[in-house]
Amino acid sequence: RVCTTFRRILSTDTIWRRRCREEYGVCENLRKLEITGVSCRDVYAKLLHRYRHILGLWQPDIGPYGGLLNVVVDGLFIIGWMYLPPHDPHVDDPMRFKPLFRIHLMERKCATVECMYGHKGPHNGHIQIVKKDEFSTKCNQTDHHRMSGGRQEEFRTWLREEWGRTLEDIFHEHMQELILMKFIYTSQYDNCLTYRRIYLPPSSPEDLIQPGLFKGTYGSHGLEIVMLSFHGKKAKGTKITGDPNIPAGQQTVEIDLAHPLQLPDIETLRDFSELSRIVLEVQEQVRREEQEREQRQEEEEHSQQAASQPASPLGGEGAEGEETAAGAEGRTQDKAPASQPFVLPMGVISRNEDYPRTCRVCFYGTGLIAGHGFTSPERTPGVFVLFDDDRFGFIWLELKSFSLYSRIKVSFQNAQAPSREAFDEMLKNIQSLAT
Ligand SMILES: [Zn+2]
Incomplete structure (x- = not known):
């Protein structure tokens, strides 16, 4: 609808290749694509641009349990990686991760969404972008999540992956209960999940x-x-x-x-009561300071109401300045x-x-x-x-x-x-x- 020159530019695939690389970091050999008849323009428009809103960090809505998902461009795929903490209590071990879904262009028409859950390989899935910071995934073939050994086998496998052990290894009865509860609760969500965007601080x-x-x-x-x-x-x-x-x-x-x-x-320090005494003393001090602050605020409000208008912003400014000074002082000590x-x-x-x-x-x-x-x-x-x-x-x-x-x-x-x-x-x- 613009002009022939613009149309020609739009069909120049090297331009699209550069957009894929510069905007989404796709460094993959895009020539591989030519074999399948998919152009860089297709990759850009139907995969990268189409799903750009789901890239980033997300928290799944699994009741109280939550989680951490990172959606990234990986080669010619968009992959949703679920990050799991290492096995308890090895807190210094690296995070574990597994793919939950992937999106790619298998043919020219449109991108394919595949669910990666379970142990039977990728299968048909669906993604819906609900609003700007929310999307949901759906699995269309949950039979791929089932195991031949039934729920028993699914639980044992989940336990091994999630906790790195068997139920018999966990002597603590309360812990066994919590683990079983988590399995039952989270497995209700294996066909459909909603994610909310989170940011790093x-x-x-x-x-x-x-x-x-x-x-x-x-x-x-x-x-x-x-x-x-x-x-x-x-x-x-x-x-x-x-x-x-x-x-x-x-x-x-x-x-x-x-x-x-x-x-x-x-x-x-080995004496718990001594540490307890120190902490409770500070707690008391914090409480007193809070009370004083509230009192000051009340008094200020009263005086502000009483005083003429130009006086009020000055009062507010003074109080704020005081706070920042205290904060700076606190930090010098910490350093x-x-x-x-x-x-x-x-x-x-x-x-x-x-x-x-x-x-x-x-x-x-x-x-x-x-x-x-x-x-x-x-x-x-x-x-x-x-x-x-x-x-x-x-x-x-x-x-x-x-x-x-x-x-x-x-x-x-x-x-x-x-x-x-x-x-x-x-x-x-x-x-x-x-x-
Ligand atoms: Zn599935």
């Missing part, structure tokens, strides 16, 4: 460590995926995978960067390079005995605990322990347990947040959808 030079995704130990729930992000004087750990107690999307730990904790010497010996107090349970024995800095924090089904959730006091750039821990005071977190060292593609606002919005959304 934006980073800034002032951050304590690089934000990102971590694997963490969660007692009998096994290893879970947690996202660490920084928000001024606070750091948040948000669950990307979850469990029936604290579902995916909820904020599992919150770190108060304005309140560093001075740990006692190693001998005193102190000193490392100190660390040991878990007696009676604190850890899934992993080989946690680091030195740490850089500790902060007061709170951890979310709840009953089964996310009943009566409560933020309880705890200790955030920074070990190094890639590992941190959290001591849950009330549970007398310890979680160890280790960085997920995978470079996920198309996962950066377009802005800090978009990231904050995403966090709020996955939290509200969690219950």
Whole structure:
């Protein structure tokens, strides 16, 4: 509809080849295509451009369990990789991944979607882009997921893949129950899944460590995926995978960067009651500061109402300036390079005995605990322990347990947040959808 020159340009395949490479990083030998009669223009228009909205990082909606999916361009395929934590409790082991679906151009007409679930190879599937940040997959041949040995064999295989062991190996009765529950619950979703977009946290030079995704130990729930992000004087750990107690999307730990904790010497640290005393003291202090802040705010509001209009913005500005100063001060303290010996107090349970024995800095924090089904959730006091750039821990005071977190060292593609606002919005959304 434009002109003959433009039409000629559109049918020049080398131009399309360059677009495929520059926009989507397809470096594959595109000549292979010629054999099948598919042009680079087809690949660009019918595969890459058509499915560009599903590239990136996603969280499947599997009730409380969540998960992590990365959709990437891989050669002449678009592949959805599901990332799974390593086997419990080996938190430093690399992530495992398996393909859930793939899309490719087998012929000129349109792209083919294949479900990769199960052990019988790729089969017919379907993808629907619901809205900008949501899509769903559907399997049209779920008989490919079934095993000849029936549910028993499916469960045993799932257990071996997910947990790296047999049910007899797991002596803990409560853990057996949780595992069986997860199998029954998640297998309802094998024919249809909805995904919501998630972003990696934006980073800034002032951050304590690089934000990102971590694997963490969660007692009998096994290893879970947690996202660490920084928000001024606070750091948040948000669950990307979850469990029936604290579902995916909820904020599992919150770190108060304005309140560093001075740990006692190693001998005193072994005494749980001593650590407990230190933490509860800080908790009390935080409470007092919050009350004072609220009081100040109330007083300011009163005086603002009383004062003439030009005075009010000044008041607000002053209070904000004060806060940033305190935050900056807190961070200078954190950056102190000193490392100190660390040991878990007696009676604190850890899934992993080989946690680091030195740490850089500790902060007061709170951890979310709840009953089964996310009943009566409560933020309880705890200790955030920074070990190094890639590992941190959290001591849950009330549970007398310890979680160890280790960085997920995978470079996920198309996962950066377009802005800090978009990231904050995403966090709020996955939290509200969690219950
Ligand atoms: Zn399938």
